[in-house]
Amino acid sequence: MQHAPPLPAFAAIIVAAGKGIRAGQPLPKQFADWRGKPVLRHSVETLLEAGAAPLVIAIPENGEAAAHTALDGLAGYTLVAGGVTRQQSVARALSAIESADTVLIHDAARPDLPPAVIERLLGALETHAGAIPVLPVVDSLAFEEEGMMAGAAPREHLRRVQTPQAFRFAAIRDAHAIWAGEADAGDDAQVLRASGGEIAHVAGDERLAKLTFAEDFMTRLPPLRTGMGYDVHRLAEGEELWLAGVRIEHDKGLAGHSDADVALHAIVDALLGAIAQGDIGSHFPPSDAQWKGASSDRFVEHAARLVREAGYSVGNIDLTIICEAPKIGPHRDAMRARIAELLGVDITAISVKATTTERLGFTGRGEGIAAQAVATVIRE
Numbered sequence: 001m002q003h004a005p006p007l008p009a010f011a012a013i014i015v016a017a018g019k020g021i022r023a024g025q026p027l028p029k030q031f032a033d034w035r036g037k038p039v040l041r042h043s044v045e046t047l048l049e050a051g052a053a054p055l056v057i058a059i060p061e062n063g064e065a066a067a068h069t070a071l072d073g074l075a076g077y078t079l080v081a082g083g084v085t086r087q088q089s090v091a092r093a094l095s096a097i098e099s100a101d102t103v104l105i106h107d108a109a110r111p112d113l114p115p116a117v118i119e120r121l122l123g124a125l126e127t128h129a130g131a132i133p134v135l136p137v138v139d140s141l142a143f144e145e146e147g148m149m150a151g152a153a154p155r156e157h158l159r160r161v162q163t164p165q166a167f168r169f170a171a172i173r174d175a176h177a178i179w180a181g182e183a184d185a186g187d188d189a190q191v192l193r194a195s196g197g198e199i200a201h202v203a204g205d206e207r208l209a210k211l212t213f214a215e216d217f218m219t220r221l222p223p224l225r226t227g228m229g230y231d232v233h234r235l236a237e238g239e240e241l242w243l244a245g246v247r248i249e250h251d252k253g254l255a256g257h258s259d260a261d262v263a264l265h266a267i268v269d270a271l272l273g274a275i276a277q278g279d280i281g282s283h284f285p286p287s288d289a290q291w292k293g294a295s296s297d298r299f300v301e302h303a304a305r306l307v308r309e310a311g312y313s314v315g316n317i318d319l320t321i322i323c324e325a326p327k328i329g330p331h332r333d334a335m336r337a338r339i340a341e342l343l344g345v346d347i348t349a350i351s352v353k354a355t356t357t358e359r360l361g362f363t364g365r366g367e368g369i370a371a372q373a374v375a376t377v378i379r380e
């Protein structure tokens with residue numbers, strides 16, 4: 001296997017000292033959860049993995065506890081108190097670095113940092129004092145005055161600028177020292193450029209989008225999800241046979257959890273699987289006496305409610321019942337109708353199939369019945 005050549009040594013700064021007011025999270029946005037972990041932790045992990053050393057993080061005054069919680073278990077970073085503006089936070093972090101050849105300066109608010117962007121930036125620094133990731137402007141641009149269009153702006157030469165921004169360390173440190181006290185710069189590239197440094201553009205990445213507003217924290221549910229369920233119950237004399245919500249006359253019935261309707265149980269597991277909410281046993285433990293003999297209808301209705309609460313509706317169900325007897329064909333449409341009724345969907349969304357195992361195995365010997373189901377759920 002071919003390995004990518006190692007990256008040149010670099011220092012990194014993450015600015016995480018803002019208040020995150022526009023994001024409206026219960027705590028400053030850099031410490032809030034996004035995609036399963038604190039925003040700040042995402043880029044700290046990526047930069048540490050890429051070999052950043054030292055890694056200095058500017059945090060709010062009194063933000064140590066929140067930062068340590070967000071970065072629990074990680075090592076190899078230093079915390080410094082940030083300033084009132086982003087630029088002051090960068091300046092303070094720069095002064096905490098004794099020496100380095102190159103430095104990457106990154107917003108904690110841009111958590112999804114593709115390593116390829118780091119590579120491109122460090123590559124460009126071999127020939128330039130600074131390098132920034134940029135993206136084209138795809139919409140047309142207009143000047144506005146008092147809510148009215150006051151002219152058009154040409155977009156051909158405009159770029160959207162992201163972070164991290166990469167610099168020769170001494171150049172950006174000196175540029176910040178010269179700039180100190182001036183009006184706030186939009187970013188560090190502007191600070192270096194004001195000192196005469198040349199900044200190269202490299203391709204940015206849409207994944208680097210900045211989390212700014214509350215809606216940026218809303219996880220977009222996938223449009224479609226699929227779940228699978230499988231269940232087996234034993235055939236025993238003296239039991240009623242319930243299959244897919246239909247009572248069937250047979251010489252034996254299924255024994256086990258509730259009314260042992262193996263087909264409905266497989267459907268419940270498929271629905272719960274589609275929304276990643278456990279299985280039938282975790283919602284209705286077999287050890288709980290209240291489910292003994294209970295109709296499995298209520299389990300299906302419960303799973304359908306959870307699907308709705310998760311923001312989905314049932315798309316379709318494909319059920320296969322595996323048994324030697326009874327014959328499923330004569331009951332197929334009654335089963336489809338009952339499942340559709342329980343789920344509140346049209347009968348055309350429900351497929352019921354059956355197969356034997358050619359007299360092989362426990363189903364072939366008539367010792368039990370198995371069922372498997374696939375459920376698709378669709379985002380509302």
Ligand SMILES: Nc1ccn([C@@H]2O[C@H](COP(=O)(O)OP(=O)(O)OP(=O)(O)O)[C@@H](O)[C@H]2O)c(=O)n1
Nearest residue numbers: 015016017018019020021022084085089108109
């Ligand atoms: N005094 C400041 C202000 C901002 N930042 C950091 O700069 C990045 C970009 O700033 P922005 O997205 O504007 O964050 P906030 O200033 O926190 O947001 P808001 O304006 O909504 O309060 C963020 O990682 C933020 O933590 C910083 O380190 N120090």
Ligand SMILES: C[C@](O)(CO)[C@H](O)COP(=O)(O)O
Nearest residue numbers: 086107161162163186187210
């Ligand atoms: C540095 C920056 O992320 C580059 O696009 C941007 O300028 C930060 O702006 P903010 O006003 O501090 O959010």
